[in-house]
Amino acid sequence: MLKKTLVCAAILCFATSFVQLNVALAQDWAQGKTLYEKSCMVCHGPKGDGKGRGAKSLRLELADFSKDKYWEHPKIDEKVEQTIQAGVKGKMRPYNYLSPEDVQAIVLYLNHIHKPQ
DSSP: OHHHHHHHHHHHHHHHHHHHHHHHHHHHHHHHHHHIIIIIHHHHOTTSSSOOHHHHHHTOOOOOTTSGGGGGSTTHHHHHHHHHHHOBTTTBOOOTTSOHHHHHHHHHHHHHHHSOO
16 A cells, blocks of 8 residues: 555656646747747747848848758857857847746747747
8 A cells, every 4th residue: 555655656756847848948949939029039930930121121141940950060059159148240139138947938938939849
């Protein structure tokens, strides 16, 4: 009986942790979406194709998150984080006012929406 109780308790703990993790990911994803819409979408566009009105008006060719090729870089998440924080000379200003958690939320959102699975 004790063995069954321990197994049930372990399963319940695992299930609770899994649900909490999914809730946390959903919150991070939602925050990433909000931050993307506020800070990135004007240039990168609602589809992430780099064809937002800001990019068009400045005549810039920007990263196209909607293409599978974009995601082929072996450390793309780190590259995106660095680009958000440091910017790209002549193309994108640094968004160094964003916290590391905010940057990670944007990357999570981009991965969820655009990265091939």
